[in-house]
Amino acid sequence: xxxxENFGFSRLALSLAMFVPLTLAGCATPPKDPVQRxxxxxxxxxxxxxxxxxxxxxxxxxxxxxxxxxxxYDALPDPARTxxxxxxxxxGEPVVFMNKSLQGKGSAAVDTVERFLINSIFxxxxxxDVASHNHIDEPKGGDFxxxxxxxxxxxxxYLVLPLLGPSDPRDAVGTGVDGxxxxxxxxxxxxxxxxxxxxxxxxxxxxxGQMDNYVQAKKTSLDFYAFVRSSFRQNRRFxxxxxxxxxxxxxxxxxxxxxxxxx
Numbered sequence: 001x002x003x004x005e006n007f008g009f010s011r012l013a014l015s016l017a018m019f020v021p022l023t024l025a026g027c028a029t030p031p032k033d034p035v036q037r038x039x040x041x042x043x044x045x046x047x048x049x050x051x052x053x054x055x056x057x058x059x060x061x062x063x064x065x066x067x068x069x070x071x072x073y074d075a076l077p078d079p080a081r082t083x084x085x086x087x088x089x090x091x092g093e094p095v096v097f098m099n100k101s102l103q104g105k106g107s108a109a110v111d112t113v114e115r116f117l118i119n120s121i122f123x124x125x126x127x128x129d130v131a132s133h134n135h136i137d138e139p140k141g142g143d144f145x146x147x148x149x150x151x152x153x154x155x156x157x158y159l160v161l162p163l164l165g166p167s168d169p170r171d172a173v174g175t176g177v178d179g180x181x182x183x184x185x186x187x188x189x190x191x192x193x194x195x196x197x198x199x200x201x202x203x204x205x206x207x208x209g210q211m212d213n214y215v216q217a218k219k220t221s222l223d224f225y226a227f228v229r230s231s232f233r234q235n236r237r238f239x240x241x242x243x244x245x246x247x248x249x250x251x252x253x254x255x256x257x258x259x260x261x262x263x
Contacts, residue, residue: 043158043226043229044157044158045157045158045229046157047157047158047159048158050160051158051159051160051225052160052225054160054161054162055160055225055228057162058160058162058163058165059218059224061163062207062214066203066204066207067207067211067215069204070204070207070208070211071211073204073205073208074208074211081205081208083127083128084201084205085205086119086123086126086127086128086129087125087126087127088201088202088205089126089129089138090115090116090119090120090123090125090126090129091126091184092142092182093112093113093115093116093119094116094182094183094184095142095143095144095178095181095182096112096138096139096142096143097109097112097113097116098181099141099142099143099144099146099147099178100112100139100142102144102147102150103141103146103147103150104150105139108139108142111136111137111139112138112139112142114131114136115131115132115136115138118130118131118134118136119131140239140240140241141239141240141241143171143174143175143178144173144174144175144177144178144181145170145171145173145174145175146174146239146240147174148170148173148174149170149240153170154170155168155169155170155171155236156168156169156170157169158229158232158233159172163203165228165232166228166229166232167232171236184198217231
């Protein structure tokens with residue numbers, strides 16, 4: 001029963017269900033004005049009304065529920081937070097190995113195995129990132145969305161997922177496949193409470209590294225939704241090796257004296 005009720009499969013089903021709203025995209029009428037049509041095509045966001053509604057829901061959930069939790073998490077001593085972050089990363093190495101193997105990137109796959117073994121053995125189960133200290137870095141694009149990209153699958157229209165945030169159909173399916181392929185859901189955390197706890201803990205750790213940039217960008221962006229959409233695409237394409245960028249989802253613009261949006 002644990003296998004049939006695995007939370008990873010639930011995420012896969014949810015991600016596949018994200019394709020249902022895409023059928024509505026065919027009903028979205030592109031503007032006839034050439035200038036507006038060019039902007040419409042560039043944004044590639046035919047579901048914008050729905051996406052904005054989900055975006056607003058996410059923003060309220062982050063601001064009033066998740067960010068207070070993140071602040072409590074950030075109050076932990078640095079070694080504790082770093083250790084938690086490292087363990088989460090180490091547990092993700094088997095999925096990265098799978099994807100790098102499917103992508104045909106043997107060297108990166110070998111590096112992933114080395115990272116997992118070194119950190120698990122010499123890093124006390126991954127608490128210490130010994131591999132990175134020895135210049136064996138985590139390869140970028142170790143998710144199934146990146147694997148689909150390698151095989152020529154297009155990203156599709158922009159999509160905002162509840163709580164998970166900016167995405168696209170290719171990455172939404174990739175998230176579900178990665179969750180279903182994670183071996184630890186069959187070995188370590190096989191019950192719903194354990195799986196949900198790991199899922200929430202991973203999300204809190206991820207938000208911890210992005211909260212300050214999120215808050216600052218929200219205060220300084222004229223259209224925060226459009227800014228996040230653009231930033232997501234730029235950083236995702238960088239992850240896929242398409243163009244220069246940085247590791248931050250939110251490339252915070254200079255302060256413009258916008259409204260104070262402290263969560």
